[in-house]
Amino acid sequence: MLKIHRYSLILIPLFFIFSCSENKSVDIEIPLTSEVEKLVNHSKEFERMVTTYETPGGKIHFAIGYGIANSIMVEGIDGNIIIDTADSVYEAEQIYKIFRKKNSNPIKAIIYTHNHGDHTFGAAFYNTIQSEKPIIIAHEDTDFYMQRILGIINPIISERSTRMFGTIIDEDDFINVGIGASLNVGKSVAGYVKPNQTFKDQLNLSIAGIDIELHHAPGETNDQLFVWLPKHKALMPGDNVYKTFPNLYTIRGTTHRDVIGWINSIDQMRALNADYIFPSHTLPILGADISPTLTIYRDGIQYVHDQTIRLMNKGFYPNEIVEMIELPENIRNSPFLYEFYGTVRWSVRSIFNGYLGWFSGNPTDLDPLTNKEEAIRFAKIVGGNDPLFIALEEAVKNSDMQWALELSDRLLILEYKIDEVNNLRKQALTYLGKRSSNPNKRNYFLTSAIELNSDFKGFPKAERNEDLMKQISLDTIFKILSVSYDPTKHDNSVYKVCFNFLSGTNKTITLRNHIAAISENDFEDCNLSVEADDFDFKKVLGGIQSPVGSIADGSISIEGSNTAFLNFLLKFR
Ligand SMILES: [Zn+2]
Incomplete structure (x- = not known):
């Protein structure tokens, strides 16, 4: 008899905080560098606290040191808004315990500055504390990027994030993650909630008497926005400004980051003449510090961009350009541009790749x-x-x-x-x-060392989470299926399975030419027809529910052979 237990095609991207039991000693002396001591000092940038700022437009409460990203509450007349929700439901709850003491009016809205989990995974907490759920506002592309992270680039993005954020390295070896104390996503389920008010370029609105301008501001991510509160003279730049060299490329893996867009976004911010900057990582920047900080920050980015392009146009290859570019001394010495997160070297490679793609231009590298x-x-x-x-x-x-x-x-x-x-x-x-005084490199290398231990059992698997499965679209599920298809498990005859979901969505998967083609308008000649509740189907693919059980209890029904359907699923394992 065919045996299928719970299995998962989707690995939910959680980053883990478990400590590794084995820490085999290495018998060589490792002298500490003064740069590493600087990194230890840098932890002062995100000591845990909630601070209230009395601005001309009203009070703004700023929470730092809870997990990796900051969370900000702006007080309105009969309600408040939250900008970024911290990296987990757990941290959101810790933060809100303090926020509530400052002002307990309902949370009317949540603004995501961008899709990353350290800004969005705390959102579900706010649905549990009041009967009227806050509206969730974000750029129109935020959910697209979130679906991709939750979907087809998992589990690799989770594994590389686990390395980069050092969530399994020994406590004694861990310092910080450069832009925050530590990533605490693994302390609770991922509480992403899909945005229900989105915009493309700019959105002006007033919530609870707070005048808000949201500006699309590509940079660290393509869906990044900044928040401008004109009456408060306060700017929330998301992740486009924080106190380390910017992550123009992230080693956990990312699509190309729009470096010119990033510079333009900061120029837009400079034009606002803000009195307060509340970044989503590291401490606020205030008053007279704002203008010089924004200027050197964008100039540092432009220097790396322009010099990479200049040398690229002279025919140099990435490995050469990396050796040729160093930040000028005054830029390098700005405390906002120490390489505690991004580095010039990785940025150069990414900028080259963004304009010319992976081929260095050296014929040796084309087919090595x-x-x-x-x-x-x-x-x-x-x-x-x-x-x-x-x-x-x-x-x-x-x-x-x-x-x-x-x-x-x-x-x-x-x-x-x-x-x-x-x-x-x-x-x-x-x-x-x-x-290494760069925490990304440091954590990545120390984690990679742990992975070489003979008793390393792989990264801890994420807890399955029904609420998060609800946020993953059926489209995402089918995209995951197509990239999970193992063509060696099928004889390459044409084989079509047609899905009718209770929501009215219809999809087909046709196995042909060693691929799994997904379609929405091709329902002739189905080898199998499947009727299912959308959510039950997602739970089966997410490993929360067994396919055998779902067929037995009727939540998935097959016209054709049940065994054939179970066999079909195995081709995507
Ligand atoms: Zn962030």
């Missing part, structure tokens, strides 16, 4: 040798695998750790002394991680 061929030939030149291994040992002994990583890559491909190589590689990762 496979990694395996390269490793075999490399070993041959140095006299074999053993001399290569000795070179790795030497590199580690001399703390020449990037070289050690590159040698270990080749030895692992050659499958030579895998355990010893992994142990040396772990030492290199630990050394480089602990000496």
